[in-house]
Amino acid sequence: MQNQIVIVGLNHRSAPIEVRESVAFENSYVQDALARLRGYPSIHEGVILSTCNRVEVVAAAGNGQSAFDEITGFLAEQKAQRHAGPLDDHIYTYQGADAVRHLFRVAASLDSMVIGEPQILGQLKQYYDAAQQAGTVGAILHRLFHRSFSVAKRVRSETGIGSGAVSMSSIAVDLARRIFDRFDDKSVMLIGAGKMGDLLARHLQSHGVQTLMVTNRTFERAVALAERIRGNPIRFDDFPRYLKMADLVIGCAGVADFVIDAATVEKVLRERKQKAMFFIDIGDRRNFDPKINDLDNVYLYNIDDLKSVADDNLQERSNEAEKAEKIVLEEVRSFIRWMGTLEQVPTITALRQRFEEIRLREIEKSLGGGLKELSEAQRAALQDMTTAMVNKMLHGPISNLKKSSPKDDEDGTLYVAALKKLFNLEDK
Incomplete structure (x- = not known):
């Protein structure tokens, strides 16, 4: 059967962060990866989605099983460039109506760690645009993704699933609030000045943080964010010297390698006379070496550790999520009819x-x-009769x-x- 929609991927429920990041695609590499994906015989169209919580390939394919095998091999090839365990136990696959439903749920943030968070829709649009630029989107995925954007909009307008401040940044700040009884006497260093960093800074300040340092590989972005929030910009090459001043360090930089290792933190602790430090890592790829957590007086939380906080959020939103699921099901049926x-x-x-x-x-x-x-x-009569x-x-x-x-x-x-x-x- 022609024009089958298939999805192959892994997310925060199926794989731990070290496995997810082993197959993650940096933004600068997505175009090349899409070109390789389109080279597989069964793949007619393709989009790659790579965030801190999921890596998925959405494709229109001529043969579903062949596409599953080809995409799984494609992800395994990506993993082979890094050191990680096998993917077999972590991969999930969807086909046909199940694939359409999955993408609609992702767009509507029903499949997110934080139910109702708005960032995933922007990320979907970003990766769809990248696939368009790469020439790997045709009529089917064009229709599918634009329909997913409409579904997300409908879910937000017809349910209360997005009510209140919910995002990975707000969940990270909620975790920080569980760590500290007060913020006004704490110093925070923020590594990363993108959209997530901006949201984090605003959430932290709304909860009383007064001393906030911002660093970013592009110093101009650190300066711009620091000006907006009245923080202190730090050059990226210089930030290790300022770590001793930070009680809480939050990493949300889009980097391929760790920006802080255990040896650096061990040195900083001596300078702080072993005063406790907390690290929260919510980068798409981990910003902090997990060995940091082995040190005394250091507490490191990564994106998977935010799940307990996110689960509280899920309980509060379960009724609205049920309404959203009905909308998704209705939209899936409509899309399959079009298919x-x-x-x-x-x-x-x-x-x-x-x-x-x-x-x-x-x-x-x-x-x-x-x-x-x-x-x-x-x-003429014979022609008309026949x-x-x-x-x-x-x-x-x-x-x-x-x-x-x-x-x-x-x-x-x-x-x-x-x-x-x-x-x-x-x-x-």
């Missing part, structure tokens, strides 16, 4: 063409034989084909397949 028409239209065209070829061939034989003495008027006969014979099959998809997607698919087989339309 069905992609098979219907060429099948109907091929069926009509096959019958018309037979009609014209038989008329040509008859007019060259026993009916060659017919007048022009009689020949055309009417073909139309009447095709009326039932074509009407049933058009009616079957809206009522039952599975029956519609079987009906298309049966017509193709019976009338040898596969090559049309």
Whole structure:
């Protein structure tokens, strides 16, 4: 069957962070990765989504099982560039309506660690745009992703799932509030000045943080954020010298390697006379060496450790999530009906063409034989009669084909397949 939608990936529920980051794609590499993905025989269209909580490949493919195998190999090849365990126990796959439902749930933040967080929709749009620029999006994924954006908008407007401040940044600050009884006497260093860093800074200040240092690989971005929040910009090369002043260090930088290792923290602790330090790591790839947690008087939390805080959020939003799931299901059915028409239209065209070829061939034989003495008027009447006969014979099959998809997607698919087989339309 043509035009199957498939998804292969792993997320915060199926794989720990060290496995997720082993297959993560840096933004600068996504275009090249998409070109490689499109080179696989079964993949007609493809989009890569790579965030701190998930890595997924969404594809339109000619053969579902072949696509699963090819994409799994594609991710394994990505993993092979780094050191991590096997992917087999962490990969999930979706096909057809299940794949459509999964993407709609992702867009509506129903599959997020923090139910209702708004960042995932922006990330989806970002990776969809990247695939468009790479030329790996066609009619099917164009329709699928734009429909997912509409579903997310509908969920937010028709439910209360997004009410209140919910995001990875707000969850990180909630965790910090559980660590510290007060913020006004604490110094915070923020590593990363992107959208997440901006949100974190604002949340921290709203809870009383007064001393906030900001560092970023691009110093101008650190300066711009520091000016907006009245913080102190630190050059990236210099930030280790300022770590001794930080009670809380939050990492949200988009980097490929650790920016702080255990040896650095051990040195800082001596300078702080072993005064406790807390690290919260919410980068797409981990910013802090996990060995830091082995040191005394140091407490490191990564994005997976935020799950307990996020679970509290999920409980509060369960009723709204139930409403959202109904919207998603309704939209999935609508999209699958549209997918069905992609098979219907060429099948109907091929069926009509096959019958018309037979009609014209038989008329040509008859007019060259026993009916060659017919007048022009009689020949025209013969054409009209045989055309009417073909139309009447095709009326039932074509009407049933058009009616079957809206009522039952599975029956519609079987009906298309049966017509193709019976009338040898596969090559049309």
